[in-house]
Amino acid sequence: MAVNELSSVRPLQPKSISFKPNWLRHWSPFQAILVGSAVLVTALILLVPAYLLLRTVTGWENAAQTLLRLQTWQVLGNTVILAVSVTLATAVLAVPLAWLTTCTTLPGRRLWSILVALPLVIPSYVAAYLFASLLTPKGLLQQWLYPATGLERLPAFYGFPGAFLVLTIISYPFTYLTVRAAFKRMDPALTEAARSLGVSPRRAFFRVTLPYLRPSILAGSLLVSLYVLRDFGAVTMLQYSTFTRIIYNRYTGYRLDAAAALALVLVALTAVILIFEHKSRGRARYGRTSIGAARRQQPVQLGKWTIPALAFVGSVVFVALIVPAGGLIYWFWRGWQQDFGVKMLDGASSNTAALTSLLEPAWHSFSASFLGAVLAMTLALPIAILVVRRPGRLSQFFEKVTYASFALPGIVVALAFVFFGINYATSFYQTLPMLLLAYVILFIPQAVGAERASLMQVSPHLEEAGRSLGQRPSSVFRRITLPLVRPGIIAGGALVFLTAMKELPATLILSPLGANFLSAQIWTNINEAFFARAAAPTLLLILLSSIPLAWMTLREKNNGKR
Amino acid sequence: MPALLCQNLTKSFANQPVVRGVSFTVQPGDILALLGPSGCGKTTTLRLIAGFEQADSGLIEIDGDVVADGRTHIPPEKRRAGIVFQDYAIFPHLSVADNVGFGLPRRERPSRVAEMLEFVGLAGMEERMPHELSGGQQQRVALARALAPDPAVLLLDEPFSNLDAALRLEMRQEVRHLLKASHTTAVFVTHDQEEALFMGDQVAVMNDGRIEQLGTPEATFHRPRTRFVADFLGNTDFVPGTVTADGIETPLGLLPQHPNLPPGTAVTIASRPDDVILTPDEKGNGRIVSRRFIGIAFISGVALADGTIVHSWQSHMTNLAQGTAVHVRFGDEHDLVVFVGDTAVNV
Numbered sequence A: 001m002a003v004n005e006l007s008s009v010r011p012l013q014p015k016s017i018s019f020k021p022n023w024l025r026h027w028s029p030f031q032a033i034l035v036g037s038a039v040l041v042t043a044l045i046l047l048v049p050a051y052l053l054l055r056t057v058t059g060w061e062n063a064a065q066t067l068l069r070l071q072t073w074q075v076l077g078n079t080v081i082l083a084v085s086v087t088l089a090t091a092v093l094a095v096p097l098a099w100l101t102t103c104t105t106l107p108g109r110r111l112w113s114i115l116v117a118l119p120l121v122i123p124s125y126v127a128a129y130l131f132a133s134l135l136t137p138k139g140l141l142q143q144w145l146y147p148a149t150g151l152e153r154l155p156a157f158y159g160f161p162g163a164f165l166v167l168t169i170i171s172y173p174f175t176y177l178t179v180r181a182a183f184k185r186m187d188p189a190l191t192e193a194a195r196s197l198g199v200s201p202r203r204a205f206f207r208v209t210l211p212y213l214r215p216s217i218l219a220g221s222l223l224v225s226l227y228v229l230r231d232f233g234a235v236t237m238l239q240y241s242t243f244t245r246i247i248y249n250r251y252t253g254y255r256l257d258a259a260a261a262l263a264l265v266l267v268a269l270t271a272v273i274l275i276f277e278h279k280s281r282g283r284a285r286y287g288r289t290s291i292g293a294a295r296r297q298q299p300v301q302l303g304k305w306t307i308p309a310l311a312f313v314g315s316v317v318f319v320a321l322i323v324p325a326g327g328l329i330y331w332f333w334r335g336w337q338q339d340f341g342v343k344m345l346d347g348a349s350s351n352t353a354a355l356t357s358l359l360e361p362a363w364h365s366f367s368a369s370f371l372g373a374v375l376a377m378t379l380a381l382p383i384a385i386l387v388v389r390r391p392g393r394l395s396q397f398f399e400k401v402t403y404a405s406f407a408l409p410g411i412v413v414a415l416a417f418v419f420f421g422i423n424y425a426t427s428f429y430q431t432l433p434m435l436l437l438a439y440v441i442l443f444i445p446q447a448v449g450a451e452r453a454s455l456m457q458v459s460p461h462l463e464e465a466g467r468s469l470g471q472r473p474s475s476v477f478r479r480i481t482l483p484l485v486r487p488g489i490i491a492g493g494a495l496v497f498l499t500a501m502k503e504l505p506a507t508l509i510l511s512p513l514g515a516n517f518l519s520a521q522i523w524t525n526i527n528e529a530f531f532a533r534a535a536a537p538t539l540l541l542i543l544l545s546s547i548p549l550a551w552m553t554l555r556e557k558n559n560g561k562r
Numbered sequence B: 001m002p003a004l005l006c007q008n009l010t011k012s013f014a015n016q017p018v019v020r021g022v023s024f025t026v027q028p029g030d031i032l033a034l035l036g037p038s039g040c041g042k043t044t045t046l047r048l049i050a051g052f053e054q055a056d057s058g059l060i061e062i063d064g065d066v067v068a069d070g071r072t073h074i075p076p077e078k079r080r081a082g083i084v085f086q087d088y089a090i091f092p093h094l095s096v097a098d099n100v101g102f103g104l105p106r107r108e109r110p111s112r113v114a115e116m117l118e119f120v121g122l123a124g125m126e127e128r129m130p131h132e133l134s135g136g137q138q139q140r141v142a143l144a145r146a147l148a149p150d151p152a153v154l155l156l157d158e159p160f161s162n163l164d165a166a167l168r169l170e171m172r173q174e175v176r177h178l179l180k181a182s183h184t185t186a187v188f189v190t191h192d193q194e195e196a197l198f199m200g201d202q203v204a205v206m207n208d209g210r211i212e213q214l215g216t217p218e219a220t221f222h223r224p225r226t227r228f229v230a231d232f233l234g235n236t237d238f239v240p241g242t243v244t245a246d247g248i249e250t251p252l253g254l255l256p257q258h259p260n261l262p263p264g265t266a267v268t269i270a271s272r273p274d275d276v277i278l279t280p281d282e283k284g285n286g287r288i289v290s291r292r293f294i295g296i297a298f299i300s301g302v303a304l305a306d307g308t309i310v311h312s313w314q315s316h317m318t319n320l321a322q323g324t325a326v327h328v329r330f331g332d333e334h335d336l337v338v339f340v341g342d343t344a345v346n347v
Helices: A029-058 A060-068 A070-103 A109-121 A124-135 A140-149 A160-185 A188-196 A201-230 A233-237 A243-252 A256-284 A303-337 A351-356 A359-389 A393-407 A410-424 A432-456 A460-468 A473-502 A505-510 A518-527 A531-559 B042-050 B096-100 B106-120 B135-147 B165-181 B193-199 B217-222 B227-232
Strands: B004-013 B016-026 B031-035 B057-062 B065-068 B081-084 B153-157 B186-190 B202-207 B210-215 B237-243 B248-250 B253-255 B266-271 B276-280 B286-293 B297-304 B309-315 B325-330 B338-340
Touching: A029 A060, A029 A256, A029 A359, A029 A393, A029 A410, A029 A432, A029 A473, A060 A070, A060 A256, A070 A109, A070 A160, A070 A201, A070 A243, A070 A256, A070 A303, A109 A160, A109 A303, A109 A531, A124 A140, A124 A160, A124 A233, A124 A303, A124 A518, A124 A531, A160 A201, A160 A233, A160 A303, A188 A201, A201 A256, A233 A243, A233 A518, A243 A256, A243 A410, A243 A505, A256 A393, A256 A410, A303 A531, A359 A393, A359 A432, A359 A473, A359 A518, A359 A531, A393 A432, A410 A432, A410 A505, A432 A473, A432 A505, A460 A473, A460 B081, A460 B135, A473 A518, A473 A531, A505 A518, A518 A531, B004 B042, B016 B031, B016 B042, B016 B202, B016 B210, B031 B042, B031 B193, B042 B057, B042 B081, B042 B153, B042 B186, B081 B135, B096 B106, B096 B135, B106 B135, B106 B165, B135 B165, B165 B193, B186 B193, B193 B217, B202 B217, B202 B227, B210 B217, B210 B227, B227 B237, B227 B266, B237 B309, B248 B266, B253 B325, B276 B297, B276 B309, B297 B325
Parallel strands: B031 B186, B031 B202, B081 B153, B153 B186
Antiparallel strands: B004 B016, B004 B057, B057 B065, B202 B210, B237 B248, B237 B266, B248 B253, B266 B338, B276 B325, B286 B297, B286 B325, B297 B309
16 A cells, blocks of 8 residues: 655644633533523423412412312322223233234234334324214214114213223323334343243243333333323313313313312322333343344244234224224215315315315414424433433433423423413413423423434544544534434424324413414314314324324335445 | 653542543654553543543643643644544544545645545545445544544554454554654554554553553563563563572572572562473473463463462474473573562562
């Protein structure tokens, strides 16, 4: 190889010596911006419980009355019973589903694994109305069964049975996805070691596989229980009195002190779950202990169990996906025949006019969710950078506060904003910025989580190399870090967007005056049992909210080989 | 004026001192190898120079400019200290040319990048992406990138440990050649003694946050001043001995050396495999207890009557079975290093 003498010897840049006060020595201007932004976001989050607390304390008499009423304790009981039963049911469904679609010779398991996870995109209130229209005592199922069986009415659906069924069906994918990930990570050597120690396959499953899965089952279950506690749409639609429903009732009845007190109890309840989740996470990571790449697992031969397994997976997909989708199409078709009840949709006189009138709420939903996702991802980034790159007490505090905002259900955040808006910021109340800030609080844990994960993939050496090549921290961020984490940020943003599109209580309460949103429109229609009218906006909502995810999945496939 | 000066550097993490009073200078164009076991503070020292960590106390001057003292901490981007990492840290989203040109003003990029790629032997690879490069090529890119802005000092953190053995030898020679050709002042961190002895104009052996010995590779190898240095720089056995009027009495017989010590002083003698001569002998003073074949030679472990084990090396044609009774003695080609406690007394 030819080696030339290097020609130029040239100073890199003028050298300057700066003297900063001691406490600023570690902080470049870039970092000061990060910390400043993180402080603002955490303050915004902390404002919610602080305001509820203030409200409860100042309206102490009303609050105390509310808290001491028997009804409050019944609501607490309802909430806990629903959370526990749904969580158990989802675990029972999810573990065999995850095993069948990951570790066995189930025919078409790749397709099944996608179908089984799909119910996640159905908003809870949509699932609620679709199942309610089908399964209420005089619902569609009864009407279809009546000619053949003479069945007068089905058992009661509203209340606990409906809430239980609907929430189980749309939240089991949480556990399914975490358990499936654990199955995929699992080193086959674990069970092989057990087998070589003379344990039968069945006993190996119970003695090795199941204990190995416990953390992921727990993690998924905690997500499910948080989902149930935060859910507003399904329980309200199905008239099962949990906290979210009662808080909303108090709010619409202008009993704000009572609403605030109940909201505090709900926050406390979610906080308990969250603390439990946090503790379990510490121990939950059973990494592979061996070095070297894990071998691919040998799929378990299902043999004569293939048919029962297919029947099981198929019936879950049927109930959780085909039935809601079918119901949606059915109601859409009914609506189409009746011109979507033209009177309801701003005097639209035909199907095309009715559908055109959906463009406005669709645009509002889309733009607010898009801006909300962008804002959440942007405001989450400084926190994620501090957590990953500058670990310390301050960063830990930021991380904990953002994580804790998981304990703030949409209805609670909305309520706090209403109080705040009415009392201190009337001009701000019911404007788009206020809704967007509520979205930020609701979705920031998700956003920080996604960004933290992709930042951890970027070796700090890359940034240090950039610094040593004469670039300031902000320039290193722009030229190295940002391009590398962009795919992760976009993916996280797409999920936030999807969640924001589905979000109901905050949108319902805080949506800007005069602006109609798809979720709110669906909600109004289903509350008056105009299922046919709800179908078109529902289809549009699901379609719009899935666009970014679908686009990403396609891109991922194309870039897969990189 | 030295190109790099470090004086009494200290650094603790969570009250755990990692660097405790490290001082050295590197003259322009010289290569200093920082050698030591993992956890000895060598990488932290490197990061203090680069400016990624802030020293608790001590002075760092690069090219005569103070970049760190008790009050000053010049950020890394203003230090003119280039770095090559163990994992190369090639920016994965940028082409070879963009990587090498990263630290250059836009105007100068094309010509300087071409010059640097020519220099490291990667001419014509401008448009390649990092994942299309072999390990050795990535290393060259990292080197070209760090050298492109003409740093005052180049820092290399275990740069060869990710390469396989054959490539490692090749890259060692090549990198040394390139550094010399570009008159680059460099600090080089490694835990591999052979690498340090080959690469360094000076070798600093670090242990527990301190430099135990600093000198030329030859001096450091031949005249270790502490037991740690002797131990770390080559498979050293420590043989007990007692000073007598005639020399030093050892389990291998009398060593005709006369350290300036009163008779009866207990000493330790550093013995490397090439210092011990071994002959098969039924009535010998030792017995072969282990054999290691390293290709060009056998290294035999010999147990002596008092339990001391010394190693001795023979040509690869001399194959003595384990259990063979042998006679071992010290060779007389050069004086051996004698320690009292941990400190050498005759270097």
